[in-house]
Amino acid sequence: MENSNATNGGGKCPFVHGANTEVSNTVMDWWPKALNLDILHQHDTKTNPLGADFNYAEEFKKLDLAAVKKDLTALMTDSQDWWPADWGHYGGLMIRMAWHVAGTYRISDGRGGSNTGNQRFAPLNSWPDNVNLDKSRRLLWPIKKKYGNKLSWADLFILAGNMAYESMGLKTFGFAGGRQDIWHPEKDIYWGSEKEWLAATKNRYDNDENRETLENPLAAVQMGLIYVNPEGVDGIPNPLRTAQDVRTTFKRMAMNDEETVALTAGGHTVGKCHGNGDATILGQSPEGANLEDQGFGWINPTGKGNAEDTVSSGLEGSWTTNPTRWDNEYFNLLFKYDWELKKSKAGAWQWEPVNIAEEDKPFDAHIPNLRRNPIMTDADMALKMDPEYRKISERFHKDQEYFTEVFARAWFKLTHRDLGPKIRYIGPDAPQEDLIWQDPVPAVNYTLSESEIVDLKQTLLNSGLSKTELINTAWDSARTFRGSDYRGGANGARIRLAPQKDWAGNEPERLQKVLNKLTEIQSGLHKKVSIADLIVLGGSAAVEKAAHEAGVNITVPFSAGRGDATAEMTDADSFADLEPLHDAYRNWVKKDYEVKPEELMLDRTQLMGLTAPEMTVLIGGMRVLGANYGGSKHGVFTQKEGILSNDFFVNLTDMNYSWKPVANNLYNIVDRKTGVTKWTATRVDLVFGSNSILRAYAEVYAQDDNKEKFVHDFVAAWTKVMNQDRYDLA
Numbered sequence: 001m002e003n004s005n006a007t008n009g010g011g012k013c014p015f016v017h018g019a020n021t022e023v024s025n026t027v028m029d030w031w032p033k034a035l036n037l038d039i040l041h042q043h044d045t046k047t048n049p050l051g052a053d054f055n056y057a058e059e060f061k062k063l064d065l066a067a068v069k070k071d072l073t074a075l076m077t078d079s080q081d082w083w084p085a086d087w088g089h090y091g092g093l094m095i096r097m098a099w100h101v102a103g104t105y106r107i108s109d110g111r112g113g114s115n116t117g118n119q120r121f122a123p124l125n126s127w128p129d130n131v132n133l134d135k136s137r138r139l140l141w142p143i144k145k146k147y148g149n150k151l152s153w154a155d156l157f158i159l160a161g162n163m164a165y166e167s168m169g170l171k172t173f174g175f176a177g178g179r180q181d182i183w184h185p186e187k188d189i190y191w192g193s194e195k196e197w198l199a200a201t202k203n204r205y206d207n208d209e210n211r212e213t214l215e216n217p218l219a220a221v222q223m224g225l226i227y228v229n230p231e232g233v234d235g236i237p238n239p240l241r242t243a244q245d246v247r248t249t250f251k252r253m254a255m256n257d258e259e260t261v262a263l264t265a266g267g268h269t270v271g272k273c274h275g276n277g278d279a280t281i282l283g284q285s286p287e288g289a290n291l292e293d294q295g296f297g298w299i300n301p302t303g304k305g306n307a308e309d310t311v312s313s314g315l316e317g318s319w320t321t322n323p324t325r326w327d328n329e330y331f332n333l334l335f336k337y338d339w340e341l342k343k344s345k346a347g348a349w350q351w352e353p354v355n356i357a358e359e360d361k362p363f364d365a366h367i368p369n370l371r372r373n374p375i376m377t378d379a380d381m382a383l384k385m386d387p388e389y390r391k392i393s394e395r396f397h398k399d400q401e402y403f404t405e406v407f408a409r410a411w412f413k414l415t416h417r418d419l420g421p422k423i424r425y426i427g428p429d430a431p432q433e434d435l436i437w438q439d440p441v442p443a444v445n446y447t448l449s450e451s452e453i454v455d456l457k458q459t460l461l462n463s464g465l466s467k468t469e470l471i472n473t474a475w476d477s478a479r480t481f482r483g484s485d486y487r488g489g490a491n492g493a494r495i496r497l498a499p500q501k502d503w504a505g506n507e508p509e510r511l512q513k514v515l516n517k518l519t520e521i522q523s524g525l526h527k528k529v530s531i532a533d534l535i536v537l538g539g540s541a542a543v544e545k546a547a548h549e550a551g552v553n554i555t556v557p558f559s560a561g562r563g564d565a566t567a568e569m570t571d572a573d574s575f576a577d578l579e580p581l582h583d584a585y586r587n588w589v590k591k592d593y594e595v596k597p598e599e600l601m602l603d604r605t606q607l608m609g610l611t612a613p614e615m616t617v618l619i620g621g622m623r624v625l626g627a628n629y630g631g632s633k634h635g636v637f638t639q640k641e642g643i644l645s646n647d648f649f650v651n652l653t654d655m656n657y658s659w660k661p662v663a664n665n666l667y668n669i670v671d672r673k674t675g676v677t678k679w680t681a682t683r684v685d686l687v688f689g690s691n692s693i694l695r696a697y698a699e700v701y702a703q704d705d706n707k708e709k710f711v712h713d714f715v716a717a718w719t720k721v722m723n724q725d726r727y728d729l730a
Contacts, residue, residue, distance in 0.1 A: 092271020098161025110485030113418030154179030420486025474539020489725025
């Protein structure tokens, strides 16, 4: 596996054309300050050539997985003239591809990772760190072509990495399918604000000396890297400083020190780096390459252009004596020899052993009978020099069986972290063991009839809890859902547990009051319904009552079946990143942020899997229901608070009122004739009346003939939020 960072010394991009590469998305050139709603319109079904009725999960179940694995194993040693395999084995290349697909995941917002096959598109297909991975994807094309719609590119990438390891002697922990492909670049992932590949790392840190201050939600230390610079921080070798970057970036993927050491060593046990040439003369990346290049990038005009003349990271050499075999040679060489800094032919810093025995040198990947020095990157040397990493490395060195077990599990976690709970796993190779990072939820052993649901609704409404208390608790429980990595949501009722029960955004005092009452109700039931179901049912019953009070006779759908997770099932540390720091739906921000509240709203809405119309109707409904944080009246444009009316939209669009800013994120809504302040509002309230797109949606719900449509649409959106993590209902 190769940590590919196509660089000269100093961490700069070797491509002379690379400095002007546009890597961020603009809103509109004409009106750059306009609110960009594109994040809510990604991956429309119109872009999917398989059609809206295509069910990938059902197609994958028809797949002959054993046959695919056999074909992938054969591919590993089927070297092609147009891109010859190192030592006749594509294992290192395929592992690097799978690693770099999965390794973009970051726990802070759940984005990145292997779930969508996004390495096929810009910017990932043209990142400096992904140099020459276009070849690995093209090598896989015959297999993708053969198995067609039953096997997504996203699943194929990870399975190829697994079979690469299996073919070299590692018993992997398992493989689960279920990743669905996207069909155009993702514009909803923030990779950084830099306009230049591999810009200095100081751009991403509040304090350059404190490497834990890396900007959130980022995990990589430079634009265009998956993790860290293999030559050292900003291309300057210093293993102890690099160790800080490694620790931070792997922590941002929810990996501990042991998993970090295992992944680094296990990834570098096989394969090699490529830097036998001048990186500055390579051609354009795939996204900017010429038509006749067949979609390939980084074409090398010198020598063979591949094989022994390949240039990727700029470093040159393998880490181990036998780079196509799973063994413990990585640690053997790391600790057996002293290492000194040298430069590759491409000018990249790398570490090479002092006075190495001839038999410990690996053979050249393409020239017969020629031995070469092994190498280590700055990150590899960090495993030897950082005190904590060294302790772990020494244990792995002494106990290869333990190292293999830890690596296999860490590799599975790396490649499946964003696939979500185990219920989403498909295929015979999916492991049965419950892993804490999968956020397990126990199954329930009851069902509820329609009459039982009706009775429970009435019990909850007669409990002494207000509609608002029930609605807010249900919303707070469900709003943690992230469609990026399928974490969070109401199932499991983790809002009862640390750390969620103490989050400021959950109003702990109100939350505990509601939970105490629900527990009391539960204890009196002849059928022990889960607290998770009672939370959702209570909120839905309150919404239903509010709709009836508005004159609309509607039943809010409810599906029982949520379980109650325990503290032992909950990785409390990893849930810290799911804490809401803002919630436009409850008109709350924890503090003032540089990003505008309405932009925060769009980010959260996209993570929750909602569309712009759903966002609009939910905001308006939550306001009139009085669901604001702390009982705030901002945006509550109605005299009938608690009733599910369309008053928010009617009064928002009423030109008898003017808007007057009075403080940061606070406005008075003033009667034009009398000058009297009628209401107060925040930016997220008023953006639905000022932004042209959002106003168009708001006007629909303000119309006299759409009062019932508003209620029906609100109920549909509410139910969607409550059920987003119910994968058993799909």
